[in-house]
Amino acid sequence: MFDPAQLSALAAVLRSGSFERAAQMLHVTQSAISQRVRQLEEQVGTPLIIRSQPCRATEAGERLFRHAEELQLLEQGVRRDLGLAGQSENETQTWPTLRLAVNADSLATWFVPAMAAVEGVLFDLVIDDQDHSAEWLQRGEVRAAISGSPRAVQGCDCRPLGALRYLATASPAYIERWFGDGKVAPAEVRVAPVITFNAKDRLQTRWAEMALGTTVTGPSHWLPSSHAFVDAAIAGLGWGMNPEPLVSHALADGRLCELVPGQPLDVPLYWHVSRSISAALKPLTASVIRAASAVLRPIG
């Protein structure tokens, strides 16, 4: 079996990006970290870490990193079952870290309470588009994911969470300028500036297709932040698909309007968990389902 201290050293270097910070994280010297990683590399017979700034994992390193996380999670399950949890002064040192992929809008609207309701887990979040977050799980780089895909990844369980409602929104001044007559016509949409999260974000074109019968949108700002996306719409930079929970206040007080009222786009979301640790993650899964149901809508 692999030495747990060596696995922890590897995980700390990959998470913090440097041997120096890993040493701080684990409260040991930097040379202790170097030695443990080197021993692990000798045992495996291949480099595990690319010594860049920040340090990155080789393929073998990534696999052992995953193993380190799984071990921690399984061990916590044992501690819980044997009534050993929460007894030590330094109990946080035994808390497992869980790397998971979340879409930015879930994190901005309902996911934080789901994390907060679970005791004894450290979260290491990767943020990606809901259409791409499951790929992180497929590549083995995360242990769980919130994704728009209902198809279970191999070796993983998948459960529906509900749908996040998006509204095509812009400021009244923007609508006045670009859609002067109050009716949003496809020809105007081709010219009016739009806001896109990043190259993976298809929501604006999906909505335009559904509501206006055109996949075409105007020239785009690229703004990879959920809150900045809302702020930019309020400031009049463009129109964009915003999650309803993030814009309900601005819609109520008139800072934002819907481009076409009564034309929401509901995006179903699913919880994917690696089966090897799904038992250990039961409390988190329950918490995720609870927090999601408080904000998301039933999948139609």
Add this chain to the structure above:
Amino acid sequence: MFDPAQLSALAAVLRSGSFERAAQMLHVTQSAISQRVRQLEEQVGTPLIIRSQPCRATEAGERLFRHAEELQLLEQGVRRDLGLAGQSENETQTWPTLRLAVNADSLATWFVPAMAAVEGVLFDLVIDDQDHSAEWLQRGEVRAAISGSPRAVQGCDCRPLGALRYLATASPAYIERWFGDGKVAPAEVRVAPVITFNAKDRLQTRWAEMALGTTVTGPSHWLPSSHAFVDAAIAGLGWGMNPEPLVSHALADGRLCELVPGQPLDVPLYWHVSRSISAALKPLTASVIRAASAVLRPIG
């Protein structure tokens, strides 16, 4: 000279990540996009795009992408000087796109008004840590950056913007649990969960060093989102360095407290602009300075 339509096609593919979306963006067929990119590749004699999902630039492609952006910006300056701006129905088609690197906390606190005050520019934002955003400029991948570094990048101008104030904050329940006696001792900080933005984020250790005389912090959550960072602190997941403008409400109404009152950490920020387009970006530079001064503090 390079053909502008070919350069636009290249830029659209790299920005949107696919030939299909680039065609939608420029309102031409996908085969027109392919042809233009191929012609440009033939002229340069080397591949410009790596046909992956999403498409990425080769080194030569990156250089031409930058050139395309610079050309657009310079041409807009000419239009402005000749009084030709804003005359056409489809004027947004001539708006230049400006790729720039911004730290997440600037985007969350003061940068959106700076963008909104400038007419006729599309923004393509890259979000990175203030200690690393200038590297994007150095590599030529962006045309401007907001950075914590006061050193001008070669070929770029650099101006001070002011300092963003950070406060070490946590929820009252968290402080009660982990620092029961109300005094935050280094030994407790080693055990209490902390929140870190990502591997590049040194603010928590910098503050601990300054306020408590220890670089060591406890086990960490990793949460790469400014607003989720605040939400997680309010929910009691850990303590973390939050920008004062993002937490003033939560501090006032008691959802957050300072770990050690009266121990802020001020992070100076600087505006870096590529000199080749600094004249064209004068209106933006003025707007950035104005918006920054409304929120940032004088650099001490």
